[in-house]
Amino acid sequence: MFTEFTYATRPGSGRPNEDLVIAGPSWVVVLDGATAAAGVDSGCAHDVRWLVGRLGGALAGRLAGGDGAPLADVLEAAIEDTAAAHAGTCDLGNPDSPSATVALVRCAGGRVEYLVLGDSPVVLSTAGGGALVVSDDRLERLPGGRPYTVELVRRMRNAPGGFWVAAARPEAAREGVTGEVDAGALRGTGVFTDGVARLVDWYGWSWDSVLAELQGRGPGAVIEAVRELEAARGPVHGKRHDDATAVWGRLGEL
Template sequence: MFAEITHATRPGSERPNEDLVIAGPSWIVVLDGATAAAGVDSGCVHDVAWLVGRLGGALAARLAADGGVPLARVLESAIEETGAAHAGACDLRNPDSPSATVAMVRFRGRLEYLVLGDSPVVFSLAGGQARVVSDERLERLPGGRPYSLELVRRMRNAPGGFWVAGARPEAARESVTGELDGGAARGVGVFTDGVARLADWYGWSWESVLAVLADSGPGAVIGAVRELEAARGPVWGKRHDDATAVWGRLPS
């Protein structure tokens, strides 16, 4: 089990926060709902927050009940259950239907991880280094940013594109997964891309991010993001995004 799990989350605007953190004694899950673009028909009567809540609940039930199922299978089953909860009211073939990124860590002597989409998991290793687990496929779409809505629509949950948790359970099989010896790490940070801006945009090392996270807490990491966004602005996209940081401290 983790020795301690702490987290903070902050919305990026007046809109409801579409990030979600759920955790148990031995596991952490962070979801980041994909905000729907204005004017896009999702084919779904539910909003992104509904999808995030349903998927988070399904994941929590599975992780709490059985620690032996591989994380990719846990996610696939949770997506299946969430899809069934639409109860035929939505067009789940629509590529713009609600979706979310997923980052999971489970500690059972070994540290298992799963990343689907641009929410990274970063391990604080015993020697002081950071080991980053990320899914960079969204950053590798053709043409470079800013992406058009049509490009994202065409490449979402498609071979050669990028994968997220939405209506297609098989997306879970495209997750970045693996494990790490629990004795090799002091803790783990789990983040949405609203916090990953510190490393991706503003030049922080992941070692620096983890040091603030461990010493001052998740709220301080989010505060640092907001200060830089205010001073330097975004590299692209939203000025502020929903931002979530979790610190899972391992037993010494």
């Protein structure tokens, strides 16, 4: 079972933080809202933080109920609940409708289950000291390479051959990367938004070193390492600083 969750989260700029962490005794949810591109009409009366809050609440309610449904079923139902909450006021068919990445981890029956949808990785710390990385890199494999145009992202979001996120289409939940591991084989699990994954993707850290920092100095130190490198070396692409969230869930006997 999880015996402790610790986390840190920081906004990337003067804008409100669009990441969200919610945890219960046996599960954790991390969401990363997708900041809308300037001038894009989402067709929605609500901002990304509204979507993240509603989706997070729906996920927490279902996970706390503890019915043991597969994580893809849990996410699918939560997307349906969230879409229903604004179906009467918003154009849910708009491809630029507010969206979020999702990372779910649950410990049940001696197994650690995970679901990753979008670029918020789960990294499992093994009892032997290694890292098992669960990631969804489809956003990084769009045709043409970065920088992506707004039109390309619009066309490839939640589409076959593109990338998938939680927005208004419940079937996106079936596109998540899922699996499970024997809890006895793990020390714990790290969950991150892509603002922290920059350490590995851009700045040469290994996931082993991220986990060591996470367990040794804590989630806040991991985010501080990102900020120091961003300041010293700048971004590889996109915004200089992104919202950044790091979670450590320690496993053990209660």
